[in-house]
Amino acid sequence: MNQPKQKNLPVLRQQYKNLFACLFVYAIIILSFQAGCEPAAERISQEHVKPNIIYIIADDLGYGDLGSFGQQHIQTPNLDRMAAEGIRFTQHYSGSTVCAPARSVLLTGFHSGRTQIRGNREQLPIGQYPLMFGTVTISNLLQQKGYATGGFGKWGLGYPGSSGVPSLQGFDEFFGFLGQRRAHFFYPEFLFHDVKGEELKIVYLEGNVVDDTPPSPSFTRPGSGRPIERVHYSADVIHKEAVRFIEENRDGPFFLFYPTQIPHASLTVPDESLALYLDEDGNSIFEEDPHNFGHYTEQPMPKAAYAAMVTHLDMQVGEILDKLVELGIDGNTLVIFTSDNGSHSEGGYHYSMLDSNGPLRGGKRDLYEGGIRVPTIAWWPGAINPGTVSDHISGFQDMMPTFAELAGAVPPPGIDGITMVPSLLGTGDQKQHEYLYWEFHEQGGKQAVRWGDWKGVRLNVRVNQDNTPIELYNLSEDIGEENNVADNHPEILERMVEYMKEAHIPNKVFPLFE
Structure with a gap:
């Protein structure tokens, strides 16, 4: 890089040094501020x-x-x-x-x-x-x-x-x-x-x-x-x-x-x-x-x-x-x-x-x-x-x-x-x-679905797969699952039945119905 042809180089060099120092500090401040405001996950990414x-x-x-x-x-x-x-x-x-x-x-x-x-x-x-x-x-x-x-x-x-x-x-x-x-x-x-x-x-x-x-x-x-x-x-x-x-x-x-x-x-x-x-x-x-x-x-x-x-x-x-x-x-x-x-x-x-x-x-x-x-x-x-x-x-x-x-x-x-x-x-x-699903093949077979605030539970499914009743709970109002509201929401029960059928894939080692 060619040096500027000036007679008073020491003064200019000092001025440049001061300017660069200020810019450097300013940049650090800006970057620090941005890092502080930037979500941690974005910085990690x-x-x-x-x-x-x-x-x-x-x-x-x-x-x-x-x-x-x-x-x-x-x-x-x-x-x-x-x-x-x-x-x-x-x-x-x-x-x-x-x-x-x-x-x-x-x-x-x-x-x-x-x-x-x-x-x-x-x-x-x-x-x-x-x-x-x-x-x-x-x-x-x-x-x-x-x-x-x-x-x-x-x-x-x-x-x-x-x-x-x-x-x-x-x-x-x-x-x-x-x-x-x-x-x-x-x-x-x-x-x-x-x-x-x-x-x-x-x-x-x-x-x-x-x-x-x-x-x-x-x-x-x-x-x-x-x-x-x-x-x-x-x-x-x-x-x-x-x-x-x-x-x-x-x-x-x-x-x-x-x-x-x-x-x-x-x-x-x-x-x-x-x-x-x-x-x-x-x-x-x-x-x-x-x-x-x-x-x-x-x-x-x-x-x-x-x-x-x-x-x-x-x-x-x-x-x-x-x-x-x-x-x-x-x-x-x-x-x-x-x-x-x-x-x-x-x-x-x-x-x-x-x-x-x-x-x-x-x-x-x-x-x-x-x-x-x-x-x-x-x-x-x-x-x-x-x-x-x-x-x-x-x-x-x-x-x-x-x-x-x-x-x-x-x-x-x-x-x-x-x-x-x-x-x-x-x-x-x-x-x-869309929903979460569980099944457990022991104790007569069980299924459960969480769909939004709704929770469906079906017990003893091995006895009668198609006619075993589903219990229905609204977890937003009843986290303790004390109030079965199945009779009041037939349309929700239909959705639960669909999800339970859709989610289960037969497994010969751990049979649910089979």
């Missing part, structure tokens, strides 16, 4: 950043079990902080009313009338009916986009040697329980470590001793049963491995699928967490009815144990959030917390005891709201506006297209999910579902 994604799914946690969702008896400070710093979804639904099909809906993007796994069909000695080879899951979709993929917790979608093991369904690594029934106990003798390209490994938890011999109800599941010697609490062992995965993949992007076994029965929790719900004499702060029979571990204080399990999980969620901040990756990590179905009535606990399902009717295994509407929180500092509440009607099937959009991937065609990114990040118009 412009930067083409693939966020880390952490999906934590509690096991049998009720809609009302968190303080941010109205809980008065159970301490959940970290999840309440997560809600205050993120967004709560008040009308988010699980894919099913029990564990395995809920996970199948989540990972495949198909609702329970079309997803492969529609029940907890057990395959002895360890595992459930498997996902098929070639299934497109969230994990392999993200894996193809360069994500490190890890699963930690309770799997329930296959058994050792089957097509459904995590390493064949898009996970680089899995650590935890493959079978669900073994996860009913929290001091097992071993867990599984499944690494892509390697043989499935058994990791022994030295010191844990269980009763797995006849007449124990769990004798067909080796290394599982009521604990005799308690050393390693499985949920803590798994949690430690999940945190290790975060640390090792801090440079991202990574996908952490964390289906914890808490607070599913048996009602078992470390003493330090249980102590939060004991008085100075070591007695429960609640009135208790001891549990000492059946499949699950004996528990003299079911209410205190359940509450302590939820608080223990809350502590683990807090540790994950703190770890993200410590590593400096919280601003590029989406964390979603939810539950696989409503709260349970097992192991001495009933969901009504501590208002676990809030104002909702029913619980686990029901298709009433208490069985399928789940507390859901999303946290992403700098991307999600703090303290946001969304009443967008959504479900587990929406995670596939949501995560695909965030990762720059294309979801498989024909899935039932709709991206939630507009609701999640507060940008653009959110596309709505």
Whole structure:
């Protein structure tokens, strides 16, 4: 560049320097102002950043079990902080009313009338009916986009040697329980470590001793049963491995699928967490009815144990959030917390005891709201506006297209999910579902449809598919589903019948009518 031919160059140079400095400062101010006004999601889109994604799914946690969702008896400070710093979804639904099909809906993007796994069909000695080879899951979709993929917790979608093991369904690594029934106990003798390209490994938890011999109800599941010697609490062992995965993949992007076994029965929790719900004499702060029979571990204080399990999980969620901040990756990590179905009535606990399902009717295994509407929180500092509440009607099937959009991937065609990114990040118009559908092949067969404010529920469909009556509720006026208004709205019932027929595709393994 030619220099200007002036005699007083030092003065001009200084003037130029001053001018450029002013312009630079002014530009910074303008850009900062624009960045401050610009929606966070647009800035993220412009930067083409693939966020880390952490999906934590509690096991049998009720809609009302968190303080941010109205809980008065159970301490959940970290999840309440997560809600205050993120967004709560008040009308988010699980894919099913029990564990395995809920996970199948989540990972495949198909609702329970079309997803492969529609029940907890057990395959002895360890595992459930498997996902098929070639299934497109969230994990392999993200894996193809360069994500490190890890699963930690309770799997329930296959058994050792089957097509459904995590390493064949898009996970680089899995650590935890493959079978669900073994996860009913929290001091097992071993867990599984499944690494892509390697043989499935058994990791022994030295010191844990269980009763797995006849007449124990769990004798067909080796290394599982009521604990005799308690050393390693499985949920803590798994949690430690999940945190290790975060640390090792801090440079991202990574996908952490964390289906914890808490607070599913048996009602078992470390003493330090249980102590939060004991008085100075070591007695429960609640009135208790001891549990000492059946499949699950004996528990003299079911209410205190359940509450302590939820608080223990809350502590683990807090540790994950703190770890993200410590590593400096919280601003590029989406964390979603939810539950696989409503709260349970097992192991001495009933969901009504501590208002676990809030104002909702029913619980686990029901298709009433208490069985399928789940507390859901999303946290992403700098991307999600703090303290946001969304009443967008959504479900587990929406995670596939949501995560695909965030990762720059294309979801498989024909899935039932709709991206939630507009609701999640507060940008653009959110596309709505025409309706949501559920089916459950057990207990005589059940179906349910959510269409706007209307909810249709049909029970015992296997008895008489065509003439089984549909219960009808207006959730905007009757969230507790107490007032069946079917007789007043025949035109709505006709629509419900159409949706139920349209949504169900026959499945020989999990027959609804057949």
